[in-house]
Amino acid sequence: MKKLTLSTLFFCLFPALPAYSQNLQQLDTAQTFIGQMVQKHQFSKPELEQLFSQIDTKEQIIKTISSPAEALPWPRYKAIFLTDSRIDNGVKFWRENEKLLAAVEQQYGVPAEILIAIIGVETAYGQHTGKYRVIDALSTLAFLYPPRSAFFSAELEKFLLLCRSEKINPLAPTGSYAGAMGMPQFMPSSFLAYAADYDHDNRKDIWLNTGDVIASVANYFVKHGWQKGQPVAAPLIAQGEQYKKLLNNDLKQNLRLAELKSVNVTLKKGSKFLNGNIKLLAFEHDQSTELWAGFTNFYVITRYNHSPLYAMAVFQLSQAILNKHT
Numbered sequence: 001m002k003k004l005t006l007s008t009l010f011f012c013l014f015p016a017l018p019a020y021s022q023n024l025q026q027l028d029t030a031q032t033f034i035g036q037m038v039q040k041h042q043f044s045k046p047e048l049e050q051l052f053s054q055i056d057t058k059e060q061i062i063k064t065i066s067s068p069a070e071a072l073p074w075p076r077y078k079a080i081f082l083t084d085s086r087i088d089n090g091v092k093f094w095r096e097n098e099k100l101l102a103a104v105e106q107q108y109g110v111p112a113e114i115l116i117a118i119i120g121v122e123t124a125y126g127q128h129t130g131k132y133r134v135i136d137a138l139s140t141l142a143f144l145y146p147p148r149s150a151f152f153s154a155e156l157e158k159f160l161l162l163c164r165s166e167k168i169n170p171l172a173p174t175g176s177y178a179g180a181m182g183m184p185q186f187m188p189s190s191f192l193a194y195a196a197d198y199d200h201d202n203r204k205d206i207w208l209n210t211g212d213v214i215a216s217v218a219n220y221f222v223k224h225g226w227q228k229g230q231p232v233a234a235p236l237i238a239q240g241e242q243y244k245k246l247l248n249n250d251l252k253q254n255l256r257l258a259e260l261k262s263v264n265v266t267l268k269k270g271s272k273f274l275n276g277n278i279k280l281l282a283f284e285h286d287q288s289t290e291l292w293a294g295f296t297n298f299y300v301i302t303r304y305n306h307s308p309l310y311a312m313a314v315f316q317l318s319q320a321i322l323n324k325h326t
Contacts, residue, residue: 024052029143033153037160054171057140058132064177065141065148070307074283074290081121081313082320090116090321093125100211104198108218109228113325115217117318118304122185129182129207130175134159138179138188155179158188166203173207182206183213184220194220224303225296232315233281233298236291239264243291246280251302253277253295265291281308 024030030052037043069077093116094101101112116125123129138159141152159179163170175181179188184206186195195204198215205212242263246255255278260266265280279294292312301311 024055024057024139024143025049027143029149029153030139033142033156037157041157041161043160051135051170052139055139056133056136057144058136058177061132061137061140061177062145065145070305070309072309074309074312075285077309078313078316081317086120086124086317087320087324089125090120090317091325093119094321094325097210097214100214104211104214104218108215108222108226110218110221110226111318111322113318113322114221114232114301114314115214116321117314118217118301119183119213120317120321121310121314122180123183126183126213129185130177130180132174132177132179133171134173134175134179134181134188135170137175137177141178152179155188158192162188162191183210184217186216186220190220194223220304221300224300226300227296230276230297231295232301232318233292233294233312235268236260236265236280236293237268238289238291243280243282247282251279251294251299251306251308253279253299255280257293260293267293281312283309283312 034043034045034048034052037048038045069080072080090113094112101115104110104115105112119125135156138152138156142149142156143153145152156179160170162168163173173181176185180186181188181191186206191204191206194216195206196212196215196219197204198211199209201209203209203212204216206216240263243260243265246259246263248254253276257267257278260278260280276296279298281292281294281298283290283292294308294311298311298315301314302308304310304314
């Protein structure tokens, strides 16, 4: 099979930039990766080596991934995302894209406020999509961060494949310290699996095309089991602390409402509960504990980011936006 060259599919590469650490071409792991891309996907070895000579690894990426925001206590984490400006900008985003959001909600069954909240939490509605070149971030973590090298090597592989299929210069896209891209912050594997071409222009543009962005997030949720018309979470009230024996780190719903009653936990008055299992969630404050029942759709949100703090921030932001929009 004829090898597909980067030069025929990508734009001109940027000038070489210095790296904080050793040249990637001198690393056996990088050379092995290049060899695999040549053998498995028919890339050109000389052109991959040229590309890798221009990758700039970043020490700051290693520092940042070692202390993610999800390690913060709930009140501090919540304060990052539940701000007046993020709520107001969410309402503004909704009003500016009213028809589009309504059409996507109709097609996919995911509420507009949830789609808006995801984009709001991820990038403040596209204002902060990341300052690192994606290839720098993925390469730094693939070759210089052993705890996650396998995961990020796979993402780097997917990134080069999506650049080839979308005819994108691999040195051009910017993203987060972990290589998440565009307004919805998709990792390359998520892009290949869930990105949508909503306007049918033969491009999946999660950077600038709002329709593609919104539809891609909705498609992600649907493919992970979103239940149309079902709740996300409901607040609980506890008498005593017997509920603590039902807490665990598993994110899946493992309890029924009757089991909560057995430890003196009930839904707050006015809360809606539909049939199905729930997950007991506890968010600690300095002098109190915030208890919630997480439903299937709460679990689906954690597929976007495997953190109950993240999912609750998205949910509460969505409700604040909805309340101010209506």
